[in-house]
Amino acid sequence: MKEAGIQTIRIGEFAWSKVEPREGEFTYEFFDGFMETACKAEMKVIFGTPTATPPAWLTEKYPEVLNCRMDGVKFRHGMRRHYNYNSPVYQKLSARIVEKFAGHYASHPNVIGWQIDNEINCEADVFYSESDTAAFREYLKARYGTLERLNRELGMIFWNQEYTDWSEVYVPRTTIHDSSNPHLTLEYYRFVSESAGAFCKMQSDIIRKYMKPGDFITTNGMFGHLDNHKMMDEALDVYTYDSYPNFAYCLEEDPIHSKGLNDRKWSNHLSRVRSVCPHFGIMEQQSGANGWNTRMEAPAPKPGQMTLWAMQSIAHGADYVSFFRWRTCTVGTEIYWHGILDYDNRDNRKLGEVKALHERLRPVRDLAGAGYLAAFGVLEDYDNLWDADVDVWHRRVEKASKKEIFAASQLSHTPMDYVLLSDSTEYEELGKYPVLFYPHGLILTERRAEVLKMYVEKGGCLIIGARTGQKEEHGRCVMAPMPGLLADLTGTAVEEFTFVGAVDGTVCMEWNQRQLDTGIFNDILETVSEDVKVLARYTSNYYEGKPALTERLAGDGRVIHFGGTFTRETVQALLEYTGILSPYEDEVKLSPECELCVREKDGKKYFFILNYSSQEQEICLGHEMRDLNSGEKRTGRICLKGYETIILE
Structure with missing residues (x-):
């Protein structure tokens, strides 16, 4: 040993x-x-x-x-x-x-x-x-x-x-x-x-x-x-x-x-x-x-x-x-x-x-003690995690979206964090993230809604998905339009909602001349406030033409309300729209088969590149970096063998 x-x-x-x-x-x-x-x-x-x-x-x-x-x-x-x-x-x-x-x-x-x-x-x-x-x-x-x-x-x-x-x-x-x-x-x-x-x-x-x-x-x-x-x-x-x-x-x-x-x-x-x-x-x-x-x-x-x-x-x-x-x-x-x-x-x-x-x-x-650098955060709370164990409707949308948000983060090399949301969460814990996804916060409390509103008004971008605000803390359905306690922030209401069934095919929304899959569940949105901008509309099913994606400015920030469940393509489009997609692209370009993680300590960034494929993968450095294992200075193209990893500074 x-x-x-x-x-x-x-x-x-x-x-x-x-x-x-x-x-x-x-x-x-x-x-x-x-x-x-x-x-x-x-x-x-x-x-x-x-x-x-x-x-x-x-x-x-x-x-x-x-x-x-x-x-x-x-x-x-x-x-x-x-x-x-x-x-x-x-x-x-x-x-x-x-x-x-x-x-x-x-x-x-x-x-x-x-x-x-x-x-x-x-x-x-x-x-x-x-x-x-x-x-x-x-x-x-x-x-x-x-x-x-x-x-x-x-x-x-x-x-x-x-x-x-x-x-x-x-x-x-x-x-x-x-x-x-x-x-x-x-x-x-x-x-x-x-x-x-x-x-x-x-x-x-x-x-x-x-x-x-x-x-x-x-x-x-x-x-x-x-x-x-x-x-x-x-x-x-x-x-x-x-x-x-x-x-x-x-x-x-x-x-x-x-x-x-x-x-x-x-x-x-x-x-x-x-x-x-x-x-x-x-x-x-x-x-x-x-x-x-x-x-x-x-x-x-x-x-x-x-x-x-x-x-x-x-x-x-x-x-x-x-x-x-x-x-x-x-x-x-x-x-x-x-x-x-x-x-x-x-x-x-x-x-x-x-x-x-x-x-x-x-x-x-x-390198011990170096922090992990994330470009955005995904909010989670135990009430909703456990409610998804109780409620199969909740579980299906939660599982689908979480998997796809992670996949989009990985394949686009946009590192993410999970961020705890609780009744004791303070703005400072959220404010370091320019963008936060809260995919399906069915259970909302007034305290959590308040801190999310503060996050937006102080300059953050909050992205919420279908079913947000459906329930109170006991899991009882709220007798108010979704997104419930966030409705005043989003300026929207859910007019109707449905699973996307097998006979419906893929229900898309058109956004910037692109057709994007809206997932397995659709909230049909309506705008309540005049300052809400409709970014995309559904292109099929009985709610064709209805809003699927909206945006509203609030204070120094904005909130984006998406009526569907997240797919990797939709998430990448949202990351691009919010300006955080592939933040290290100028420093290193790599294939989707590789993962990029960045840790930072004392002002120095450490780039971990991991090849999960059995096949050789090529990466390209945008400027000279030092290979921390060999001590050599590297630039331009580097080939990583199957399952090989490298740490660059």
Whole structure:
């Protein structure tokens, strides 16, 4: 490991029984011996808390700690993450084992950080145990106070769902078609996030009593029904992610016909991670083929892809990268989740790539801390992300537009950020972006509408899409024309709306003598204010000639209201119209097969160019730049081999 440049390892995240083999019986022999070895080798250690895998003695004696299916059947011992956050027994025993781990090892000189649990809300981001129902009732009592208010605000009158006693309230349960009250379900997802965050913070608070100055607390992964921003603020010092781009090539996928950019799509995930923590780490970076004995079969990464994906993480802001794993497991469910070394433990090409990457990164270590430069932002908020899990109409438009906005950003080399929008968001967080997309903000609150209005009036360009302003915070539809709370800003109203059905063909709008696809859903717009400019009109369907795209000036800025869902062609046209398309085109020209990321530090720009194709790609520099790996000055045309990357200054 040391010879390959590996300086830090993570341990312990699934090792509860190594310290507590039987209830109340603690032994530190195994990890004491390991830490002695790490000390001799001068290896830094990130210690994981072991709560992702409760031991058999625990789940057998206390079955109430287990998570359940929606129909109440328990998930039994034998997998991982089969517990629930709200069991008082599990909270007590988890707190005790974390106390034992931290109390014994936090002072060790080789321990530099702590990972809480493992991949919070992975495997399951819904919880249906009796403990969850009991905790959900208390959550609702605190939030609504009375059943009368809960019934009123969550629309329980529909289908006679009103409650008359708190004992009648449950987490979602099995129903016909698995359909339940959407407003209560949205509240349930908020509850799941609160439960997971509280479980993380409980562990963080314990560790902070023992950790050395300068050490850090993190957790890994990014999964559903979890407010990662709040968890970061309340419990963590740094956020780490597990990056596995080879999922794009699993045998059940169709990478040849996919429009989702395959492994390059992980740049989209990394952009979301960056919104939580601008300078994040990668706790698990893909090193070999992924797969369990039960699912996720995948081919091995091609020569060069392991390095490509590590550089993808670094290009997007990762200042720490740890490969998963050192050696492929010879036993257990993950015998096909391949590591750097294979079962035979011999040197191989993957180890060669790790060594080469280590040497390659030596000259660019000072780049750590460099910021990522984005030309525009895409607003996201947890209310709408979770509402899209509740509402299939919302989900379909949200998924389509987000995919296409990312594709347009990538293929036009116009870097983007995801930007959190919440009721505590301030103008300063938005003002650094000249253009912000808010694709389908169905749920709007007055506070968010206010900050968006301020952003526009102070010079920003806000672009909104179909369905904006349809709902209030509980997911109830507002009895006012869309875009609801933004209508005064846009000067528009939605006259009518429809999905674009199969018999409708492609519905386009004509803009600047171009026909642009308006996507899978159309809001038919009408202008309400005289100062609204119609930029484009629909060219087919029963609303042919009606406004599809409008613009209105407000203060020093403008708002663009698009009645459709976004396609990559429409997004590129909007980026061009707003003057931010391909901002680095004069400095570097490259093919759509390559990604461009730009990081900046101390006034210097660092250009990361990544070739995701197996074929050679040509790039052209507009002026002389320095290759940070070779130190050579480069100009004019450069050829990148398949999967090759380059960093230029």
